[in-house]
């Protein structure tokens with residue numbers, strides 16, 4: 557079970573770690589001060605979440621969080637390409653934030669029932685914090701989605717560009733069946749279904 | 758050495774404040790989740806307000822210092838066994854927050870059942886609720902930014918989580 561568990565934790569942590577850094581690139585460059593602060597805060601949350609997960613990995617025998625975060629080579633990261641993509645314009649960053657955090661909130665919702673207790677406990681904590689990320693994403697998506705012709709077409713363009721990449725968030729682990737049968741995680745397929753349902757709303 | 762109880766340690770820790778909100782002790786903030794005494798060792802469990810809280814190591818060091826200067830050994834563990842929610846802030850803590858000019862967090866379960874509560878946070882200056890949520894993210898992870906239409910001024914709220 558240990559390899560399957562580690563693989564899952566690496567994947568979740570690396571996604572957050574990389575996107576956290578992308579978010580932090582908005583610090584000082586946001587389209588308005590409040591968005592600057594929002595993306596910086598979300599960066600801090602995400603890197604904090606990844607740190608808690610890397611700390612959990614250390615307890616499973618991996619190296620210490622700083623070593624894991626900063627000294628691996630690119631091919632040792634388990635994140636999806638979606639979170640790596642350069643920030644581009646604000647509309648793309650916002651759409652990615654919306655798609656990713658909607659999935660992330662559902663993922664931690666599922667992990668509340670994880671048979672691995674430390675993960676279930678952390679999920680309970682992170683879930684509350686992610687509410688603010690999804691509130692933020694929904695608010696701004698609504699604002700721009702009902703704004704000018706330009707804002708609407710920009711969002712649509714970013715959405716069309718993002719969706720194929722977003723599917724990478726749900727890439728099954730090589731240990732997928734083990735994760736599911738051991739009750740560690742309900743599985744990427746189930747998560748993707750819930751996510752798709754949520755987006756339709 | 759005198760025998761001490763967990764209440765003694767609680768009294769000691771009153772002096773350790775949240776570095777971002779100096780009127781609030783860690784006890785009132787609710788981040789000290791367990792205190793146990795074993796011979797001359799004080800074992801403490803703490804939990805962060807926000808997982809990414811940058812002040813955690815600092816607070817841990819202050820807790821250790823507060824105990825060691827009284828001649829006891831301290832062991833502090835940070836974990837999520839009894840994870841923090843804004844509902845853990847004591848009544849005394851909420852009053853201190855308001856005096857400090859920060860709106861205290863409303864009951865978190867109520868907020869997430871009805872997000873409108875976030876839209877109409879109670880202004881710490883005039884107690885009015887004719888207010889708007891400006892940004893769920895404020896100057897620190899635990900604060901959101903609101904605007905009071907009566908006072909025509911912005912204020913911050915300690916976020917319900």
Ligand SMILES: [Zn+2]
Pocket residue numbers: 880881882883884885905906907908909
């Ligand atoms: Zn007011």
